[in-house]
Amino acid sequence: MSTASKPTISDVAAHAGVSIATVSRVVNGGEEASVGVALETRRRVREAINDLGYVPSQAGRTLRRQTSNLVALLIPDITNAFYAAIAHSVELALRDLGYAMTLCNTDEDPELQDKYLQEMQEHQVHAVILLGAVESAGLEKAVKAGVRMAFLNRRAPTETRMPFVGIDNRAAGAAVARHFLAHRYDPIAVIHGPLGSSASRERYEGFEQALRANGVELAADCIEHGDLTIDSGYTAAERMLRTGRRPAAIFCGNDLMAYGAYRRCRDLQIRVPDDIALFGFDDNPMNDWLADWLSTVRVPYDRFGSATAGVIGRMLSAADEGPRETPEEILLPYQLVIRGSS
Amino acid sequence: MSTASKPTISDVAAHAGVSIATVSRVVNGGEEASVGVALETRRRVREAINDLGYVPSQAGRTLRRQTSNLVALLIPDITNAFYAAIAHSVELALRDLGYAMTLCNTDEDPELQDKYLQEMQEHQVHAVILLGAVESAGLEKAVKAGVRMAFLNRRAPTETRMPFVGIDNRAAGAAVARHFLAHRYDPIAVIHGPLGSSASRERYEGFEQALRANGVELAADCIEHGDLTIDSGYTAAERMLRTGRRPAAIFCGNDLMAYGAYRRCRDLQIRVPDDIALFGFDDNPMNDWLADWLSTVRVPYDRFGSATAGVIGRMLSAADEGPRETPEEILLPYQLVIRGSS
DNA sequence: ATTATTGATGAAAACGTTTACAGAAAAGCA
DNA sequence: TGCTTTTCTGTAAACGTTTTCATCAATAAT
Numbered sequence: 001m002s003t004a005s006k007p008t009i010s011d012v013a014a015h016a017g018v019s020i021a022t023v024s025r026v027v028n029g030g031e032e033a034s035v036g037v038a039l040e041t042r043r044r045v046r047e048a049i050n051d052l053g054y055v056p057s058q059a060g061r062t063l064r065r066q067t068s069n070l071v072a073l074l075i076p077d078i079t080n081a082f083y084a085a086i087a088h089s090v091e092l093a094l095r096d097l098g099y100a101m102t103l104c105n106t107d108e109d110p111e112l113q114d115k116y117l118q119e120m121q122e123h124q125v126h127a128v129i130l131l132g133a134v135e136s137a138g139l140e141k142a143v144k145a146g147v148r149m150a151f152l153n154r155r156a157p158t159e160t161r162m163p164f165v166g167i168d169n170r171a172a173g174a175a176v177a178r179h180f181l182a183h184r185y186d187p188i189a190v191i192h193g194p195l196g197s198s199a200s201r202e203r204y205e206g207f208e209q210a211l212r213a214n215g216v217e218l219a220a221d222c223i224e225h226g227d228l229t230i231d232s233g234y235t236a237a238e239r240m241l242r243t244g245r246r247p248a249a250i251f252c253g254n255d256l257m258a259y260g261a262y263r264r265c266r267d268l269q270i271r272v273p274d275d276i277a278l279f280g281f282d283d284n285p286m287n288d289w290l291a292d293w294l295s296t297v298r299v300p301y302d303r304f305g306s307a308t309a310g311v312i313g314r315m316l317s318a319a320d321e322g323p324r325e326t327p328e329e330i331l332l333p334y335q336l337v338i339r340g341s342s
Numbered sequence: 343m344s345t346a347s348k349p350t351i352s353d354v355a356a357h358a359g360v361s362i363a364t365v366s367r368v369v370n371g372g373e374e375a376s377v378g379v380a381l382e383t384r385r386r387v388r389e390a391i392n393d394l395g396y397v398p399s400q401a402g403r404t405l406r407r408q409t410s411n412l413v414a415l416l417i418p419d420i421t422n423a424f425y426a427a428i429a430h431s432v433e434l435a436l437r438d439l440g441y442a443m444t445l446c447n448t449d450e451d452p453e454l455q456d457k458y459l460q461e462m463q464e465h466q467v468h469a470v471i472l473l474g475a476v477e478s479a480g481l482e483k484a485v486k487a488g489v490r491m492a493f494l495n496r497r498a499p500t501e502t503r504m505p506f507v508g509i510d511n512r513a514a515g516a517a518v519a520r521h522f523l524a525h526r527y528d529p530i531a532v533i534h535g536p537l538g539s540s541a542s543r544e545r546y547e548g549f550e551q552a553l554r555a556n557g558v559e560l561a562a563d564c565i566e567h568g569d570l571t572i573d574s575g576y577t578a579a580e581r582m583l584r585t586g587r588r589p590a591a592i593f594c595g596n597d598l599m600a601y602g603a604y605r606r607c608r609d610l611q612i613r614v615p616d617d618i619a620l621f622g623f624d625d626n627p628m629n630d631w632l633a634d635w636l637s638t639v640r641v642p643y644d645r646f647g648s649a650t651a652g653v654i655g656r657m658l659s660a661a662d663e664g665p666r667e668t669p670e671e672i673l674l675p676y677q678l679v680i681r682g683s684s
Numbered sequence: 685a686t687t688a689t690t691g692a693t694g695a696a697a698a699c700g701t702t703t704a705c706a707g708a709a710a711a712g713c714a
Numbered sequence: 715t716g717c718t719t720t721t722c723t724g725t726a727a728a729c730g731t732t733t734t735c736a737t738c739a740a741t742a743a744t
Binding site for chain 2: 006053055056057058059060062063068070078079081084085087088091100101102103104105118119121122123124141144145230259260262263266285286288289290291292
Binding site for chain 3: 360361362363364367378379380383402404405406407408
């Protein structure tokens with residue numbers, strides 16, 4: 001049984017008594033669109049396709065078309081629900097555009113990012129979307145090779161003229177600072193992310209500058225940093241709380257680090273948010289259910305998809321109209337979410 | 343600048359003064375393996391590849407080889423950290439085997455699952471891994487078409503002779519029941535997942551039967567069900583807690599539904615775990631940080647990767663040795679994690 | 685010195701599509 | 715009727731690989 005190997009377009013053509021060109025036209029013509037193939041012929045071809053269980057080969061198609069229907073999404077940490085939510089949103093939007101998404105986890109590792117970048121080039125992906133890109137040699141190479149790219153959440157770490165979708169992190173950081181000042185928290189502390197990442201840096205700078213503008217200076221022992229993981233939030237909080245002075249509020253570079261800090265506080269019998277206020281960033285979708293003590297900056301993860309689809313779509317036409325003077329930038333609205341301030 | 347279109351293997355061949363066959367051999371031969379190309383030639387080819395920035399085309403390769411280096415992972419809900427963790431583990435293992443993973447979110451939707459199944463067939467993926475498969479027509483079709491598949495966490499909903507990797511859900515459910523009995527919780531309640539999914543069904547049946555074996559019967563108003571989302575856990579708990587009788591312990595079909603139930607309890611000023619014990623399933627990686635009140639069954643998500651790599655690898659050789667009488671089954675160890683019972 | 689044996693290389697044939705071009709039939713028009 | 719226009723279909727040429735087979739040189743064996 002089933003000695004027959006995969007049927008190809010020629011098998012279908014033979015079975016339907018037409019040429020392969022006609023089959024191709026039927027397959028590629030929209031559902032009922034009149035692509036210029038007679039109704040009766042189309043019916044016959046459709047029948048043959050069904051009879052044989054024909055599945056067109058993307059390899060053949062890609063080879064001929066010189067571009068695939070794949071779009072790559074590089075993501076730093078798939079287990080971070082915030083990133084996962086963005087990935088989900090992007091997948092939906094791409095699907096509407098007729099693309100299939102392949103998702104690659106870079107673990108914030110430049111080497112791995114480069115490996116994936118190369119691999120996706122090999123697959124002639126239609127575009128590479130970098131959610132939280134990290135600086136790497138391969139980035140420049142890909143730009144030179146003409147790979148379409150888009151940067152989400154974090155700006156391109158190097159000069160690329162590629163579009164960006166995200167929020168105004170600097171302004172958001174400043175907004176958090178103003179919130180802290182309004183509540184007269186003192187002392188104020190911060191656990192920031194890696195300053196090499198534009199998002200983390202801008203958040204921190206916006207926060208710090210807004211404080212300074214209001215005459216508040218961050219004490220040296222009130223500045224810690226982590227690498228955006230829960231663990232690093234825990235250890236950063238550990239270092240910070242080891243000293244005598246206990247901060248009244250900590251601004252964490254993302255929600256995950258705030259989770260870690262939270263855990264450390266509980267271990268020390270410090271109540272959140274009564275004894276200490278924690279502020280995160282991203283608004284992980286979990287928060288409403290599990291972290292009603294965490295105030296945070298809500299980044300509208302479900303709006304990344306359509307925004308990204310937009311820039312990807314525009315990159316096609318952009319090629320004709322010559323290079324833009326400045327890369328496209330879509331800034332999504334953010335929002336302060338204040339929780340637990342009963 | 344950069345008028346040159348992508349260099350192909352022939353460009354490299356010309357540049358290095360060899361034939362394309364030789365280039366292919368160099369590209370495919372391992373790093374230092376002696377594939378039968380002279381050292382000096384190899385050096386020249388490598389140089390040419392570098393000079394030109396040559397990137398081999400997977401389309402060409404796939405077309406010729408009749409199989410790609412892609413493995414598809416179908417996942418029901420990427421924002422569920424437990425599934426995400428498994429996906430991560432699988433990606434790592436596949437990478438070691440030299441495959442690239444493409445991740446597709448099925449949203450538990452049979453239609454979408456079928457769409458992806460078809461699409462992945464078009465890409466001639468090396469295998470399709472179904473994490474939490476749902477019953478659908480396309481599944482049978484894919485089996486007939488000779489697609490290699492593996493089922494993770496949930497058993498194949500229909501007869502496919504394809505391998506399974508997961509835990510003994512029935513035994514785990516029974517273990518939870520015994521735990522409840524030991525604590526003399528009364529009354530005992532359950533919020534189970536969709537009984538169409540083998541995992542949910544087996545968990546529930548194991549639980550229920552173990553209770554019955556010990557002379558405990560679940561009351562009708564102590565049985566609710568959800569669809570494994572947080573929301574459904576919330577509403578299920580709402581229905582259950584509306585009645586006068588408050589259960590002493592609820593066994594939830596997965597951690598997410600337990601989160602929802604938790605939220606409902608808090609809304610009603612019911613303390614967890616003091617007033618009511620919640621038991622989940624999966625042990626979402628978040629739990630240690632954010633849910634120290636949740637006891638659960640730990641499924642070793644980080645062991646799915648290598649186990650899956652194993653079955654995938656074995657499917658290659660399996661073809662030769664004729665069909666197995668019974669599909670391979672790998673049962674991973676599970677573990678009861680008891681939290682908050684200070 | 686001749687013959688086997690080994691090792692490196694090249695020529696050429698697939699693999700399954702899409703699409704430009706051309707030809708044929710049908711339809712419109714005078 | 716003859717002419718032009720439209721609509722449909724087929725032929726054939728890429729697209730970039732891998733791999734079999736043959737060739738040829740160099741080395742080993744007699």
